[in-house]
Amino acid sequence: MTNTEQKLKERVKELTCLYEVTSIIVNSNYDELETSLEAIAHCLKRGWQFAEAAAVQITIGDYQVQTKNYGNDMVSHSSDVKIFNKVEGRITVGYPSAEFSVTDFLDEERTLLKNVCLAIGNLMERKHIRDSEEETKRQMERADRFHIMGEITAGIAHELNTPLANILGFAELLVENTGDEATRRDLQKIIDNAIFSREIVKKLMFFTCEMPQEMEQIELNAVVENVLRLLAPSLKAKQLNIVKSFGREHIQMRANTVQLTQVLFNLIMNAAYYSPPKGAIHIELDKSNDRTIIRIADEGQGIETEHADKIFEPFYTSKPTGEGTGLGLSVVHGIVRSYKGTISHRPNTPKGTIFTLEFPKI
Known part of the structure; x- marks a missing residue:
């Protein structure tokens, strides 16, 4: 850069870029962050000395956006995006390597990139806090x-x-x-x-956990095998494959045999109902020093997001009228809760649902 006028012009571009990025962040919709990141990428491109040749890529977690002229063979400068002091992403600005070198990046541009990374990191932190508060609520x-x-x-x-x-x-x-x-x-x-x-x-x-509980030391593996024998006709009718993964040959836990049978029966029956013909149901048992873990996974259509919070409510069912009372999972939830355990679900890959039960040592 040869004269004061050019230097001043570059400083104005950089300050304008930072102002525009800040404005985008202030007005960001947390549910449409990809749109905001795309806008920030284009702002950064305009803020560089050779704006026409510059290209930008922003990668943060599941988000990845870039300007259309970005390529892997570019000479570039990067800066990390930190979220709660942990590196979670990176912003890279580059020029075509055939025409430019690292000496074409200005020190002020490096400072600008760090400031933008800091601002985006603050945005992502606020999003995490918002998401955490909503989940708690x-x-x-x-x-x-x-x-x-x-x-x-x-x-x-x-x-x-x-x-x-x-x-x-x-x-x-x-x-x-x-x-x-x-x-x-x-x-x-x-x-x-x-x-x-x-x-x-x-x-x-x-x-409601109103049933009396007669607790005893039982062998979990044997209870699972018994439930599978009870469900054998239903499993055979759909030609379902049962894949068992037992962390130990004999897993002991303190429970009521009838109640635990009902829990496993309901979960495996549901997995069978929603599984496609010739699909697989995975049953995993494991035990650490203080927790017993049961996972049951199917390959069905999965649980729709809008129904995820309702499936344990009494009388709620996604089955056709006459095929379910809507009490199965609510009963499971009640029994697991009475054991001071937890039950959760998450999507299976590539499709289906995984139910995870964790029981503390009683």
């Missing part, structure tokens, strides 16, 4: 919903138990005292439906 709202639902369902379960017991008892008494076959068939329908309703009440009580 969702978890609190979900916990409140479960608490309210628990109180409601516990009340419903207790209120329904007595009339259901009366219906079942009197219907069985009438069956014994009637000789008319048509009447006996009708009474049997009443009994069957009363038993079905009683099972729903039991599931509601499982959800």
Whole structure:
């Protein structure tokens, strides 16, 4: 750069670039960050001494944007983007190597690049904080919903138990005292439906952790094998392949056999229901010093994002009418919670869902 006028012109370009980048960041929509990063890349291009030849690439986490003339064979200068003092990305500005060299980068441009990286790092930190606050809020709202639902369902379960017991008892008494076959068939329908309703009440009580627990030391591997035997006809009908991965040959945990069977039965049954024919269901068991871990993965369509927070709610189901009560996963959640454990889900690769259960040492 040969004269003061040119130097001043470059300083104005750099300050304008920094002002534009700051304005973009201030007005950024956290849900459309890629658009903001693209705008910042074009601002940086205009801020360099040889703007027409300059090219920019911004890479941060899952985001990667670049101007159309960016190439890997360029002579370039880079600066790291730090988020909470950890390098999470990089911004690179380059020129075509056939026409330029590293000496064509100005010291002021290097300073500008560092300032832009700092500003973008601050933006990403604010996004992380916002996302964390929203996740915490969702978890609190979900916990409140479960608490309210628990109180409601516990009340419903207790209120329904007595009339259901009366219906079942009197219907069985009438069956014994009637000789008319048509009447006996009708009474049997009443009994069957009363038993079905009683099972729903039991599931509601499982959800609210109202069922008595008789805990004992059990072998988890054996419980899984027993559940697979129970589900063998359903698995065979869809020609599903069960892939077992047991971290140990014998994994012991303290639990109620009936409850743990119900948890595994529901999760594997759901995996089978949503799996495509000839698909695979992966069952993984492992144990560390203080935690027992169960993972069940399917290759179905997965859980849609808008439904992710609802699947453990009572009576919520994505199955067609008549194919599910919507209590299976809520029962699983209630039992796992009563063991002071956790249950979570995440997408499988390339498709499907992985449910993870973690039980602390009891």
